[in-house]
Amino acid sequence: MNSGPETLPPGRASAERILTILSCFERGDEALSLAEITRRTELVKSTVLRLSVALLDSGFLVRDIHGDYRLGPEIARLNLIYTEAMRMEHYIIPVLQSLVEHTGETASIYIRHGSYRLCQYRVNSPHQLGVHKQPGDVRPMDEASSAIILRNFGDNGEHKVAIKLPLFTEGASDPYAASMSIPVFQGGGAMLGALVLAGPCNRLNAERAEQYSDLMLSSALSLSRQLGGEAAFLRALQAPA
Numbered sequence: 001m002n003s004g005p006e007t008l009p010p011g012r013a014s015a016e017r018i019l020t021i022l023s024c025f026e027r028g029d030e031a032l033s034l035a036e037i038t039r040r041t042e043l044v045k046s047t048v049l050r051l052s053v054a055l056l057d058s059g060f061l062v063r064d065i066h067g068d069y070r071l072g073p074e075i076a077r078l079n080l081i082y083t084e085a086m087r088m089e090h091y092i093i094p095v096l097q098s099l100v101e102h103t104g105e106t107a108s109i110y111i112r113h114g115s116y117r118l119c120q121y122r123v124n125s126p127h128q129l130g131v132h133k134q135p136g137d138v139r140p141m142d143e144a145s146s147a148i149i150l151r152n153f154g155d156n157g158e159h160k161v162a163i164k165l166p167l168f169t170e171g172a173s174d175p176y177a178a179s180m181s182i183p184v185f186q187g188g189g190a191m192l193g194a195l196v197l198a199g200p201c202n203r204l205n206a207e208r209a210e211q212y213s214d215l216m217l218s219s220a221l222s223l224s225r226q227l228g229g230e231a232a233f234l235r236a237l238q239a240p241a
Contacts, residue, residue, distance in 0.1 A: 017043060018051050022060060022071075027188050031068035088192075089121060091226045095195075095219050096123040103212055105199035109184065109192065110146040113138060117147050117194075125199060144172040145181035149194040156189035157235025165237060166216040168209040170201050178204040180212065182220040183236050185229025192227065195220050 024040040025032065034052075038045045052069065055061040059074035092109060099107035100123045108122035119137045141147045145167045153159045170178035179198040186192045197216060198204070224233035 014051070017041075017047060018055065021048060021051060021055065022075075025071055031064055031066070031070045033068050037069060088186075088227070091223060092121050093123065095223045096121060099123075099197055099215070099219055100125060102215060103197060103199075105197050105204055108196045108198070109194070110139075110150065110181075110196055111193035112150045115141060117141055117150055120193060127199075127203075139173060142172055143169060145169040145179045146194040146196045147172075149181045149183050153183040153191055153236055155185075155191050155232070157183075157185065157232040157238075159236060159240050162239045166197075166209075166213055166220075168206060170205070176201055178209070180204070180209045180216060182216050183233070184220050185224045185227070185232035185236070187228030189229060189232035191232070192224075192229070195223065 020041045020043065021037060024037055032040075034045065034048060037052075038048050041048065052061060055072075056063065059072045061069050062072040064070055096107040096109070099105075104125055104127060106122065106125040109120045110117045111120050112118075116138045117140075119135050119139070122135050139147070141151060148163070148167060148169070152161060152163060166180045166182040168178070168180040172179075177198060178201045179196055181194040181196045184192045184195045195216065197212060221230065221233055224230050
């Protein structure tokens with residue numbers, strides 16, 4: 001039987017209540033009233049009031065002119081430390097390298113960049129004949145698989161139309177090139193971009209793409225899980241409501 005906050009040692013109980021207050025803030029919240037924090041945490045109002053004093057003193061919360069609570073500058077400082085420590089390439093590059101090792105084709109991550117798509121990370125194919133580009137290359141939002149994925153999927157796995165994932169296209173940007181793509185998500189459900197496998201049409205054809213389908217699915221799931229976006233990725237696999 002799990003112990004609730006009331007049965008825990010005093011120090012741990014207070015720590016868990018403090019974490020409950022901080023974690024009740026959700027994406028999109030600018031400020032929360034005392035009543036709303038009490039409702040979300042299901043803590044006693046006097047407990048929230050007492051613990052909020054410590055959070056205000058330490059900079060984890062601030063109060064605005066209306067008396068409502070906002071996340072404070074200490075949260076931003078810790079987030080910066082976390083972001084710097086968790087450099088995405090430490091997670092992304094090994095996944096891309098694994099795809100290249102298993103398929104011999106070029107693996108990359110494309111993100112939406114205004115009205116274009118931008119190659120953010122890439123591991124090139126070892127073959128002399130292949131699709132070789134560099135991070136920072138910009139491509140049009142045409143009918144290539146990565147462009148379709150970036151247009152169709154948004155945060156939290158939301159999508160406009162049902163697409164069989166991974167999506168395979170050939171001859172869209174280059175008559176001799178083919179690609180297959182699948183969305184990847186990160187913490188908070190935000191869409192990171194499209195995980196792409198690309199190669200020449202004579203090697204990466206529809207039959208070969210079908211053989212790589214499970215590999216692409218498992219790679220995108222693994223990466224999304226490592227970045228904190230597993231739930232959003234799983235929603236992306238479902239048909240839109």
